[in-house]
Amino acid sequence: MTNTPVVSMNQVTKSYGSLTAVNNLSCELAPGEVLGLFGHNGAGKTTMMKLILGITSPTNGSVDVLGAKPDSKAAWHIRSQVGYLPENVSFYEHLTGIEVLNYFAKLKGFNKQHAKDLIAQVGLTEAMNRAVKTYSKGMRQRLGLAQAFLGKPKLLLLDEPTVGLDPVATTEFYQQVDNLKAHGTSIILCSHVLPGVERHIDRAIILSKGQQLACGNLASLRAHANLDIRIKTRGVSPSELVNDSQLMTHVELCHDTDLLVKDENKMNVLRELVKYRHLDDIHIEQPDLNQVYQQILSQAPQKGSI
Numbered sequence: 001m002t003n004t005p006v007v008s009m010n011q012v013t014k015s016y017g018s019l020t021a022v023n024n025l026s027c028e029l030a031p032g033e034v035l036g037l038f039g040h041n042g043a044g045k046t047t048m049m050k051l052i053l054g055i056t057s058p059t060n061g062s063v064d065v066l067g068a069k070p071d072s073k074a075a076w077h078i079r080s081q082v083g084y085l086p087e088n089v090s091f092y093e094h095l096t097g098i099e100v101l102n103y104f105a106k107l108k109g110f111n112k113q114h115a116k117d118l119i120a121q122v123g124l125t126e127a128m129n130r131a132v133k134t135y136s137k138g139m140r141q142r143l144g145l146a147q148a149f150l151g152k153p154k155l156l157l158l159d160e161p162t163v164g165l166d167p168v169a170t171t172e173f174y175q176q177v178d179n180l181k182a183h184g185t186s187i188i189l190c191s192h193v194l195p196g197v198e199r200h201i202d203r204a205i206i207l208s209k210g211q212q213l214a215c216g217n218l219a220s221l222r223a224h225a226n227l228d229i230r231i232k233t234r235g236v237s238p239s240e241l242v243n244d245s246q247l248m249t250h251v252e253l254c255h256d257t258d259l260l261v262k263d264e265n266k267m268n269v270l271r272e273l274v275k276y277r278h279l280d281d282i283h284i285e286q287p288d289l290n291q292v293y294q295q296i297l298s299q300a301p302q303k304g305s306i
């Protein structure tokens with residue numbers, strides 16, 4: 001595995017007339033890295049994906065994917081190494097699942113056995129000879145995933161991949177993401193459904209109106225958001241806590257015995273708490289990705305680039 005970035009975006013801007021869909025964005029994606037791309041509707045997520053796919057070209061800046069400019073003729077040889085699951089995937093309704101996948105496999109230069117294996121991987125073997133028009137939304141999404149997984153791509157772009165999947169299918173989907181990552185595939189995952197995603201990504205970019213508001217792993221995004229950590233205690237009474245002036249300089253009391261504390265004060269507070277001999281339990285709750293995301297968005301200047 002080399003350290004050459006799979007994707008490199010350097011000061012990329014994409015404008016549509018007076019509208020700036022992506023504004024001066026720079027980022028890199030390493031081999032085997034999973035990057036979450038998060039933002040509300042219209043934030044510029046799909047535009048970023050289209051720039052990486054070479055479907056559209058940057059107005060300014062440069063995009064490199066697997067060593068080529070994706071919008072150039074020279075990029076033909078990287079296309080079979082890039083998998084893409086669009087948002088709202090749609091197929092030829094009258095073809096069966098396996099016919100659809102065989103068709104895409106042929107376009108990408110892969111054989112029918114590979115298509116059949118992928119159908120099994122996404123749990124559609126029993127339904128593979130049925131017309132796609134009879135498929136549920138979740139089944140269509142799984143067929144879309146199989147299409148994106150064709151050829152074990154080096155780079156996989158997934159636009160809202162878990163929309164329409166039930167919790168079991170969502171869990172299975174993330175297992176496949178983890179599996180591909182373990183085999184060195186780099187993945188960009190666009191979503192506005194954040195719960196459950198954080199365990200499966202290495203870093204995230206938070207976008208708003210084409211601007212990158214934050215980028216980093218969960219720890220650095222948490223530091224950026226600067227939200228309180230919640231420490232739940234058991235065995236100490238609320239009045240003891242309130243009267244502990246040493247402790248109360250660092251915390252805010254919430255729900256009787258829950259303490260809200262900034263990360264930099266966490267250790268001081270824990271040292272104070274363990275002095276209580278009758279303390280039964282301490283539980284530390286860090287803000288989750290969704291809370292961090294909401295906080296970073298709320299900190300953003302209201303006037304954007306559009």
Ligand SMILES: Nc1ncnc2c1ncn2[C@@H]1O[C@H](COP(=O)(O)OP(=O)(O)OP(=O)(O)O)[C@@H](O)[C@H]1O
Nearest residue numbers: 016019020021039040041042043044045046047048
């Ligand atoms: N071809 C286009 N012509 C004009 N404006 C466009 C075009 N494509 C995208 N936009 C605009 O660019 C902005 C970013 O759109 P984009 O589709 O990248 O957002 P998104 O984050 O993917 O949103 P969603 O979550 O709704 O899919 C939006 O304001 C959109 O209307």
